[in-house]
Amino acid sequence: MSANITLPRILRIGAGASSELVAVLAELGYRRPLLVTDPFMVAQGFCERLTAPLAAAGIPWGLFGDCVPDPTTDSVDAGLAAWQAGDYDCLIALGGGSSLDTAKAVAVLARHGGRMRDYKVPAAVHSAAPVIAVPTTAGTGSEVTRAAVITDTGSEEKMLCMGLGLVPEAALVDFELTLSMPKRLTADTGLDSLCHALEAWVSRKANPFTDGVALSAMRIISRHIRTACSEPDNRRAREAMMLAATQGGMAFANASVTLIHGMSRPIGAHFHVPHGLSNAMLLPEVTAWSLPGNPARYAEAAKVMGMAGAGDGEDAALDKLVAGLRQLNADLEVPGPAAWGIDAGRWQALLPLMAEQALASGSPGNNPRLPEVADIVDLYQRVWAT
Template sequence: MTALVLPPFVRLGGGALGELPAALRQAGLRAPFLITDPFMAASGVLERVSGLLHDDGFDVRAFTETVPDPTVACVNAALAALRDGRHDCVIGLGGGSPIDTAKMVAVLAVHDTTPAALKVPHVQDEPGLPVIAIPTTAGTGSEATRVTVITDEVSDEKMLCMGAAYQPRIAIVDYELTLTMPARLTADTGTDALTHALEAWVSKKASPFTDALALTAMKRIWAHLPTACSDPGNRAAREAVMQGAFEAGMAFSNASVALVHGMSRPIGAHFHVPHGLSNAMLLPEITAWSLSGAPDRYATAARVMGVVAEGASDAAAGEALVEALRERNREIGVPTPQAYGLNVARWDNLLPLMAEQALASGSPANNPRVPTAEEVVALYRRVWA
């Protein structure tokens, strides 16, 4: 049996933001608390969303101080602001960080617990407040997932939290909100979405449902991401990448991610490398190491993405996929950890802890080839330069 968790109310496409009031009414919600970041507040997007709601008779208050890689302190500050009013739902507006913050705040508003107590292997299915996700980047897929990641700023651990409680009730997926994304952010979040799709496809928890979503997402994102980076106003490319990110989000939320994500989170926690960028740093070499665990799956991915002819052998297709991922990183300017400027001594000293944290997240266990801690350390060393 396959158990699926998906957002029940979705508005998808250009102009979808205008449907937010109608979507709230459809879900029986009246008093949203909006969580976003300083950029959204300064750029006019928050004002636009608040205006839509106020004009339709909704009472909305906002917290605007979320941070990249949301921390426990940030979550607690947003939770305190929510409790100053009377709210029946939480809106996350922005990239993955505001949406992840909104998810955790929505659970803590109802349940007397802490993010640390909610990290995997705990599964939080008992609901909190309903979550409405409005992504302004095309990559994290958080609008489609039952996952949130919160950083413990004391231990530098990115805590993976999972369960139906984090699944947004409403997803507003409007590619027009991504038209002003800079090239670096477009590349990083788009590669994050590609990683979601590829890892969902090769995950040991994959199903026919997630397979279909993962394959279409890979095809869309691979074809259109370079144009979205080089020609940011290209609506067709932006729409394709946004839809691909949404599909990839639904795929990995139900099939889980694997080794790339497991190894990526400690890099983000200890070195504050943006999540999509750390995924991109890892993706080619982790794929190369994982090939032997599912050669047919990786070969199919290569064929669907168009990096090899349909008649190529599985072995040739797998090697072509790895080389295409390396070439794509060069094309969109993904640096190695060394080139990014990370401190080599600190990197080396932290490798055992990073390997331990990667494996403890559970994601590597879904990989076609499951590493030991020593192998994770060796892979981090391989990726360094």
């Protein structure tokens, strides 16, 4: 059976890749871009790093600089208004996953109209206005994926949108843009990448292409994430994490994510926990629960990440994997839901709804061990207790 692989038409990776924006626009034939980013990127001068070369090349551009963390339908609507106010032929997405997903969502509505709710899974997005992605965090992999996650402002549902139309036309992956990332963001986005790679590796939709990049991403992240957090100016670690983030994105874009991401989205929607952090909270416990579904793959992951030795048997490798993930969270100071400040009563009250929303997203259906709603509720309770 063949595997369906989707990637950007142009993918440039390495130091200074973002400086090639003018050349990429010319290569693709676009002349009037709308830059989509967030206030921090504007205030810190990241935006100007892209727009100054545009101005020097005589390329007119517009700016929507009001993206918000964990993008909402209100933010997308504001971005769409900016698009409609000009005569643009493409979008440049600058920032973390929130800005990239906002630009993708604007691109869908710019092409097709309607509301974002019309495009949530199981609907498929087949086309959109072109997006050029310039990521500034090493985590989401959104620059190479066919996915966007948008929270419905009214219902607080975190909607997963999928389809070929959400794959950026080009991605400029420049690790130098991550050198100023703070420790917490570095840790959370890096653990998000690790989830992408591990979930793609054990997914029921895994294939030979995704297996290779998933294993590579897991190996790189496990070796470099602690250094990237403790030594923010370490170029070798930053470059490695940026490459792994893109590899993780390639892996899950073509093999899908599983139960961790399915359970993560409701946490983000209801409690506004950053996406990477909510994944990190779930990673050890959901992995431990899922082991019986594919013990051989999980044991191999433990060895690739250096959490188990080459000579360890399967059972020992599985034990060391769970222990290693718990230690990684401890080393990176990942808070649990209570430590992060979530109210215990509200958490408990929302568990049935969160479990239903997680299951409805479709991601848990790719998990090696298939959960029921009651299993997901129990897992949420275990995560609270950690």
